[in-house]
Amino acid sequence: xxxxxxxxxxxxxxxxxxxxxxxxLGDRLELARSKVANEVEALLSTGYIRDGGIAxxxxxxxxTLVELDPGIRYAAIxxxxxxxxxxITNGAxxxxxxxSEDIDISVGPTAILExxxxxxxxxxxxxxxxxxxxxxxxxxxxxxxxxxxSVSPPIMPGWHRFPLRAxxxxxxxCPVIVDNDxxxxxxxxxxxxxxxxxxxxxxxxxGTGIGCGIHxxxxxxxxxxxxxxxxxxxxxxxxGPMCHCGNMGCLEALFSGAALKRDALxxxxxxxxxxxxxxxxxxxxxxxxxxxxxxARGDTTCVHLIRNGGRYLGDxxxxxxxxxxxxxxxxxxxLAGLGNLLLSEVRSLIYRRSLPLATxxxxxxxxxxxxxxxxxxxxxxxxxxxxxxxR
Numbered sequence: 157x158x159x160x161x162x163x164x165x166x167x168x169x170x171x172x173x174x175x176x177x178x179x180x181l182g183d184r185l186e187l188a189r190s191k192v193a194n195e196v197e198a199l200l201s202t203g204y205i206r207d208g209g210i211a212x213x214x215x216x217x218x219x220t221l222v223e224l225d226p227g228i229r230y231a232a233i234x235x236x237x238x239x240x241x242x243x244i245t246n247g248a249x250x251x252x253x254x255x256s257e258d259i260d261i262s263v264g265p266t267a268i269l270e271x272x273x274x275x276x277x278x279x280x281x282x283x284x285x286x287x288x289x290x291x292x293x294x295x296x297x298x299x300x301x302x303x304x305x306s307v308s309p310p311i312m313p314g315w316h317r318f319p320l321r322a323x324x325x326x327x328x329x330c331p332v333i334v335d336n337d338x339x340x341x342x343x344x345x346x347x348x349x350x351x352x353x354x355x356x357x358x359x360x361x362x363g364t365g366i367g368c369g370i371h372x373x374x375x376x377x378x379x380x381x382x383x384x385x386x387x388x389x390x391x392x393x394x395x396g397p398m399c400h401c402g403n404m405g406c407l408e409a410l411f412s413g414a415a416l417k418r419d420a421l422x423x424x425x426x427x428x429x430x431x432x433x434x435x436x437x438x439x440x441x442x443x444x445x446x447x448x449x450x451x452a453r454g455d456t457t458c459v460h461l462i463r464n465g466g467r468y469l470g471d472x473x474x475x476x477x478x479x480x481x482x483x484x485x486x487x488x489x490x491l492a493g494l495g496n497l498l499l500s501e502v503r504s505l506i507y508r509r510s511l512p513l514a515t516x517x518x519x520x521x522x523x524x525x526x527x528x529x530x531x532x533x534x535x536x537x538x539x540x541x542x543x544x545x546x547r
C-alpha cells in the first residue's frame with residue numbers, strides 16, 4: 157500500500173477524533189500552518205470536509221474547526237460462508253443502517269450479488285441515487301487484494317477469479333476494496349475492539365472455516381500474494397480426515413463449524429451424546445450452538461468435542477506464537493460463542509507448547525466486537541481507500 161498523503165492523514169484524524177481546528181491538525185501532523193491550510197483548502201473543494209464553526213479559544217486569533225461532510229457514505233460488507241452482514245456508515249464510521257441474514261456462498265456470485273445489491277439499496281433508502289464514497293468487502297477464502305478477486309477458494313464454487321471489485325465499482329460508481337473476511341475482522345478489532353493497543357497480534361476466526369489475521373507493527377500482513385494467515389490448512393494430524401482442500405488432517409477438517417457439525421451428528425446418531433441425540437430426534441439442526449448448550453448442561457461428549465477442538469486449534473497456534481511472538485491473540489467467529497471452555501484449552505496448549513519468552517505476557521482473549529468485527533473492518537478499509545483518493 158502506498159504511503160499516505162497529508163490529505164489522507166487529515167481525513168483520518170477527522171474520522172477518528174471528530175472536528176479539529178487547523179491549529180490542532182498542524183500540531184498533530186507536525187506541519188507548518190501554511191501547509192495544513194493549503195491541504196484543508198484543497199479538501200474543502202472536494203466536498204469531503206466542511207467548516208465546522210469556531211474552535212474553543214486557545215488565546216490569540218480565533219481558529220475555525222473543520223469536519224467531515226455529514227453526507228459521506230460507506231458500505232461495509234462481511235460475506236461469510238453462511239452469513240451476510242452489511243452496514244452503511246457515515247464518514248466517522250458510525251453505523252446508519254445494518255442488515256444480517258443467513259446465506260449459502262456456494263450458490264455462486266450471481267445470486268449472492270443480486271441479494272447483496274437488494275439489501276444495499278434498501279439500507280440506503282433515499283440516498284440510493286447518490287454514489288457511495290467507497291465499499292469495503294470481505295470474502296471467506298483466499299483473496300488477491302491487488303486484483304480484487306478470490307483465488308481458488310475451496311468453499312466458493314464459481315468465485316475463482318470472478319471480477320468482484322470491477323463489478324461493484326461499475327454498479328456503485330465508487331472505489332472498492334476486496335479482502336479476506338478474516339483480515340477485515342482483524343482490522344475492525346485493531347481499530348475499534350480489544351486490540352487497539354496491540355500493534356502485534358493475531359486474530360483467529362473460528363467459524364465455518366479457520367483463518368488468522370496477522371498484524372505486525374500496527375499493520376495487517378497479507379503476505380506476498382495475499383494468502384498469509386491460512387491457519388485452517390495447517391496439518392495437525394497426518395492420519396486425520398480429508399479436508400475439502402484435498403489434503404489430509406488439516407485443522408479445518410478436524411475443528412471448524414463444519415467439522416463440529418459433522419461430529420455432533422455422529423455423536424447424536426450413535427447415542428454417545430444423550431443431549432445431542434434428543435435434539436436430533438426432535439428435528440433440530442445440530443450446530444456449534446447445540447454443542448455449546450450441551451456442554452453447559454454437563455453432556456460429557458459435548459464437553460469433549462469442544463476441548464478436543466481447542467487442543468487442535470491451540471496446537472496449530474503454538475508454533476506460530478513461537479515464530480511471530482505476538483502481543484495478543486484474539487479469537488472471534490461463530491465458534492468463539494463456545495466461550496471459556498474453548499478458550500481454556502487453547503490457552504493451555506499454547507502456554508505449554510510455545511516458548512516461555514513468547515507466552516510470559518500473552519493474553520489470549522475473545523473478540524470484543526463479536527459479529528460486528530467484519531463490518532467494522534470493512535468500513536475502515538473503505539474509508540482508508542476513499543481518503544487516499546478523495547473526490
